[in-house]
Amino acid sequence: MAVDITLLFRASVKTVKTRNKALGVAVGGGAEGSRDELFRRSPRPKGDFSSRAREVISHIGKLRDFLLEHRKDYINAYSHIMSEYGRMTDAERDQIDQDAQIFMRTCSEAIQQLRTEALKEIHSQQVKEHRTAVLDFIQDYLKRVCKLYSEQRAIRVKRVVDKKRLSKLEPEPNTKTRESTSPEKVSQNSSKDSEEKLAPEEYPEKILTEAEPQLGTWGDGKGEDELSPEEIQMFEQENQRLIGEMNNLFDEVRQIEGRVVEISRLQEIFTEKVLQQEAEIDNIHQLVVGATENIKEGNEDIREAIKNNAGFRVWILFFLVMCSFSLLFLDWYDS
Amino acid sequence: MVGGKMAVAVAAASIRERQTVALKRMLNFNVPHVKNSTGEPVWKVLVYDRFGQDIISPLLSVKELRDMGITLHLLLHSDRDPIPDVPAVYFVMPTEENIDRMCQDLRNQLYESYYLNFISAISRSKLEDIANAALAASAVTQVAKVFDQYLNFITLEDDMFVLCNQNKELISYRAINRPDITDTEMETVMDTIVDSLFCFFVTLGAVPIIRCSRGTAAEMVAVKLDKKLRENLRDARNSLFTGDTLGAGQFSFQRPLLVLVDRNIDLATPLHHTWTYQALVHDVLDFHLNRVNLEESTGVENSPAGARPKRKNKKSYDLTPVDKFWQKHKGSPFPEVAESVQQELEYYRAQEDEVKRLKSIMGLEGEDEGAISMLSDNTAKLTSAVSSLPELLEKKRLIDLHTNVATAVLEHIKARKLDVYFEYEEKIMSKTTLDKSLLDIISDPDAGTPEDKMRLFLIYYISTQQVPSEADLEQYKKALTDAGCNLNPLQYIKQWKAFAKMASAPASYGNTTTKPMGLLSRVMNTGSQFVMEGVKNLVLKQQNLPVTRILDNLMEMKSNPETDDYRYFDPKMLRGNDSSVPRNKNPFQEAIVFVVGGGNYIEYQNLVDYIKGKQGKHILYGCSELFNASQFIKQLSQLGQK
Numbered sequence: 001m002a003v004d005i006t007l008l009f010r011a012s013v014k015t016v017k018t019r020n021k022a023l024g025v026a027v028g029g030g031a032e033g034s035r036d037e038l039f040r041r042s043p044r045p046k047g048d049f050s051s052r053a054r055e056v057i058s059h060i061g062k063l064r065d066f067l068l069e070h071r072k073d074y075i076n077a078y079s080h081i082m083s084e085y086g087r088m089t090d091a092e093r094d095q096i097d098q099d100a101q102i103f104m105r106t107c108s109e110a111i112q113q114l115r116t117e118a119l120k121e122i123h124s125q126q127v128k129e130h131r132t133a134v135l136d137f138i139q140d141y142l143k144r145v146c147k148l149y150s151e152q153r154a155i156r157v158k159r160v161v162d163k164k165r166l167s168k169l170e171p172e173p174n175t176k177t178r179e180s181t182s183p184e185k186v187s188q189n190s191s192k193d194s195e196e197k198l199a200p201e202e203y204p205e206k207i208l209t210e211a212e213p214q215l216g217t218w219g220d221g222k223g224e225d226e227l228s229p230e231e232i233q234m235f236e237q238e239n240q241r242l243i244g245e246m247n248n249l250f251d252e253v254r255q256i257e258g259r260v261v262e263i264s265r266l267q268e269i270f271t272e273k274v275l276q277q278e279a280e281i282d283n284i285h286q287l288v289v290g291a292t293e294n295i296k297e298g299n300e301d302i303r304e305a306i307k308n309n310a311g312f313r314v315w316i317l318f319f320l321v322m323c324s325f326s327l328l329f330l331d332w333y334d335s
Numbered sequence: 336m337v338g339g340k341m342a343v344a345v346a347a348a349s350i351r352e353r354q355t356v357a358l359k360r361m362l363n364f365n366v367p368h369v370k371n372s373t374g375e376p377v378w379k380v381l382v383y384d385r386f387g388q389d390i391i392s393p394l395l396s397v398k399e400l401r402d403m404g405i406t407l408h409l410l411l412h413s414d415r416d417p418i419p420d421v422p423a424v425y426f427v428m429p430t431e432e433n434i435d436r437m438c439q440d441l442r443n444q445l446y447e448s449y450y451l452n453f454i455s456a457i458s459r460s461k462l463e464d465i466a467n468a469a470l471a472a473s474a475v476t477q478v479a480k481v482f483d484q485y486l487n488f489i490t491l492e493d494d495m496f497v498l499c500n501q502n503k504e505l506i507s508y509r510a511i512n513r514p515d516i517t518d519t520e521m522e523t524v525m526d527t528i529v530d531s532l533f534c535f536f537v538t539l540g541a542v543p544i545i546r547c548s549r550g551t552a553a554e555m556v557a558v559k560l561d562k563k564l565r566e567n568l569r570d571a572r573n574s575l576f577t578g579d580t581l582g583a584g585q586f587s588f589q590r591p592l593l594v595l596v597d598r599n600i601d602l603a604t605p606l607h608h609t610w611t612y613q614a615l616v617h618d619v620l621d622f623h624l625n626r627v628n629l630e631e632s633t634g635v636e637n638s639p640a641g642a643r644p645k646r647k648n649k650k651s652y653d654l655t656p657v658d659k660f661w662q663k664h665k666g667s668p669f670p671e672v673a674e675s676v677q678q679e680l681e682y683y684r685a686q687e688d689e690v691k692r693l694k695s696i697m698g699l700e701g702e703d704e705g706a707i708s709m710l711s712d713n714t715a716k717l718t719s720a721v722s723s724l725p726e727l728l729e730k731k732r733l734i735d736l737h738t739n740v741a742t743a744v745l746e747h748i749k750a751r752k753l754d755v756y757f758e759y760e761e762k763i764m765s766k767t768t769l770d771k772s773l774l775d776i777i778s779d780p781d782a783g784t785p786e787d788k789m790r791l792f793l794i795y796y797i798s799t800q801q802v803p804s805e806a807d808l809e810q811y812k813k814a815l816t817d818a819g820c821n822l823n824p825l826q827y828i829k830q831w832k833a834f835a836k837m838a839s840a841p842a843s844y845g846n847t848t849t850k851p852m853g854l855l856s857r858v859m860n861t862g863s864q865f866v867m868e869g870v871k872n873l874v875l876k877q878q879n880l881p882v883t884r885i886l887d888n889l890m891e892m893k894s895n896p897e898t899d900d901y902r903y904f905d906p907k908m909l910r911g912n913d914s915s916v917p918r919n920k921n922p923f924q925e926a927i928v929f930v931v932g933g934g935n936y937i938e939y940q941n942l943v944d945y946i947k948g949k950q951g952k953h954i955l956y957g958c959s960e961l962f963n964a965s966q967f968i969k970q971l972s973q974l975g976q977k
Binding site: 009013016017018020051101124126129137140141270 | 380
């Protein structure tokens with residue numbers, strides 16, 4: 001187990017100080033020392049990068065605290081039964097959602113900005129590595145806090161969808177009110193996280209709107225005078241049939257909903273992978289372009305070499321022919 | 336690695352976990368590490384020296400360091416640039432050069448705050464040196480914390496540790512057994528060993544009962560260790576063995592047994608050719624600190640004349656505890672390993688095929704009602720397949736790794752006919768009748784390198800009861816020199832044998848038999864990339880090496896002439912003593928075997944096998960250095976030269 005010898009260290013510092021004073025060695029000692037320290041500290045580049053990084057972190061921390069604080073109220077399902085104090089209306093919830101999203105977007109933009117700036121101005125390899133790693137940490141932190149947010153939002157939306165499903169079997173007036181709240185949410189929804197919930201919300205909506213006119217005509221039909229027993233029976237049969245149809249549609253819709261959720265999840269995974277691959281493909285593309293250029297240059301060089309070779313041969317041939325002619329000439333001249 | 340594991344009521348719990356927890360705590364500024372999923376990121380820089388690097392690298396991967404918030408990890412003696420506003424964690428040995436370099440860092444104001452952690456205890460004077468430098472640089476407030484970590488040992492496996500890797504020449508077998516060693520040098524060597532052992536017990540959190548043989552280096556180590564532990568226990572204020580950090584130790588009512596043995600008890604085992612996977616990798620390939628370096632030749636093709644020769648790729652693999660295949664098959668005989676790799680490969684291929692099949696099913700999209708319902712089922716399957724993809728890729732990587740390693744080992748085995756050596760040596764060591772004469776094997780030109788032959792002969796020489804006659808010896812020597820061996824190790828072994836004869840009878844190796852299995856049936860069964868024809872398939876029977884036997888006697892309190900006169904030390908007893916009468920009559924539950932002068936994987940595997948048969952008992956194996964046979968032969972020849 002580790003032993004903390006910090007106190008021992010401080011004690012040795014004191015011993016060394018007193019010893020140096022006794023020996024009269026100038027240590028930058030006493031009052032000067034502390035002034036020196038102040039001096040030393042202030043001109044030191046305060047690290048623009050790290051102070052901004054810390055700012056971003058404190059922002060994200062504020063967001064996290066805010067979310068955690070209101071989490072209980074946000075998730076609380078029975079808020080309409082509880083007292084005024086702990087309640088949170090839907091409008092407030094939407095407000096929180098919106099604020100959170102804007103905040104997250106600004107934070108990620110700030111991180112991006114920091115990234116481009118920070119890597120521009122520094123020459124040392126180690127500092128670059130360090131800063132990249134720090135930015136990765138911050139991004140990771142932001143992701144975790146966003147997960148908090150999306151979790152509680154998912155819970156809320158799921159609950160709403162469930163409520164709607166249950167309420168579909170209830171009489172008309174309730175469905176009307178539920179329905180009116182859902183378009184609101186649909187319009188306010190712009191974040192990617194709850195996209196998967198959008199689709200299922202739209203479907204039940206459409207079904208309800210379809211069901212409405214039918215109910216409307218149904219209502220009109222009922223307004224007439226007493227019906228004969230055959231008509232009643234007929235109407236009852238039609239009733240049953242319609243209910244059967246509704247149930248089928250409802251089942252299908254639920255299935256489709258489930259599938260769409262899965263597909264969107266897969267989609268997310270795929271986009272992530274594709275984005276990763278994009279970077280690698282860019283790399284490969286550049287390498288290939290470089291390689292083609294190298295090969296072209298290589299070809300050129302080879303062509304030149306061949307030409308030179310050929311030229312060289314021609315000269316040799318010429319020289320030999322000239323030599324032999326001169327020999328013949330000398331021989332003829334001599335004889 | 337969670338704090339809860341510390342409450343396990345076994346004192347000799349995995350030493351690897353303990354050291355990892357200690358390291359993580361250190362990296363977290365010496366505050367116990369708590370996982371918080373929405374915690375703010377804290378970043379720091381880690382600076383270590385070579386000792387620190389050796390300690391950290393088997394335990395924490397770079398990814399784990401990242402998770403702890405470490406952005407950069409640098410060597411102490413490299414060029415480091417100033418990085419403002421970052422706390423730095425130092426993990427170094429308190430040597431002169433390191434201290435100088437640290438003072439230099441303080442003067443250059445490289446980092447914002449400094450957390451100094453010393454691998455073993457730092458002396459007061461060196462602490463004052465740092466204080467001096469800090470004062471001179473007006474950086475005293477920057478030195479935030481100073482700690483003595485007591486982590487001066489390297490853990491390689493859950494239950495195996497080594498003392499050091501960097502300066503192992505200082506405490507090697509050769510250094511201890513040199514004829515020209517002076518007293519002061521011996522003292523330094525012993526001090527180093529004792530310091531590391533002390534750190535080990537501090538980390539383990541238990542005070543052991545020590546037993547050692549008389550008249551060996553092990554005895555010196557035992558005496559010093561006992562003294563050191565005793566001093567520390569007496570010093571109630573600063574005792575390292577009390578307090579709530581020792582929670583786990585208090586639960587077990589038994590103290591562990593430390594058995595200190597000297598390498599000279601058993602010189603044949605390090606030279607032995609082996610047949611288990613981990614030991615083979617260590618023997619045949621370049622393997623240390625859980626990392627194996629392979630040279631892959633990129634195939635022999637006829638290169639056009641004038642082209643540069645193909646370069647061999649160097650690859651290195653880490654064999655970690657996460658690697659389940661490795662954990663399962665570390666100690667299995669090699670043919671079993673080959674088979675298991677095949678099985679894993681087939682299993683992986685089956686899973687891959689399933690994923691591919693899903694891909695083709697997804698081809699029909701919404702064609703008819705039946706397909707739609709199948710589709711929804713398949714989206715679920717696809718999701719699960721996609722999410723299991725990373726696991727599958729990881730498995731593939733491990734299978735590739737082991738295929739490469741096993742193929743490399745197999746090539747060596749075939750080239751050097753190691754199976755023949757193994758069988759023969761087993762027979763020699765168990766004193767059963769030999770079917771081929773030693774001379775035949777030595778003069779066989781294509782069975783193994785000269786080193787292998789030397790090893791075989793040395794084992795023969797060590798384990799025979801009567802020394803072979805001069806004429807025979809001359810014959811052997813001639814055959815060996817013909818085969819190209821260096822005869823220096825033989826000199827040394829002769830001296831050793833003479834000495835050992837005086838001291839006591841040489842240890843016997845117990846009974847063992849090997850059964851060569853049906854060659855044909857094996858080939859039929861595997862039919863794989865591992866072409867095992869020509870390599871005999873040998874099955875190991877359980878045997879006990881001398882070290883294991885000694886441990887068995889001491890742990891079970893059996894009476895045996897070999898171990899009866901071992902010394903007994905108990906640091907917790909009030910009176911200093913030299914009693915050879917053990918006070919404790921019960922068999923021990925935990926034991927730590929430490930070999931002074933070097934150990935190897937064969938002994939480790941043997942101990943593991945031995946303890947597997949016993950329920951509820953744990954053994955830790957440690958040695959001052961880890962060498963394979965070729966390194967040991969080098970040391971012996973250096974000794975023999977003098």
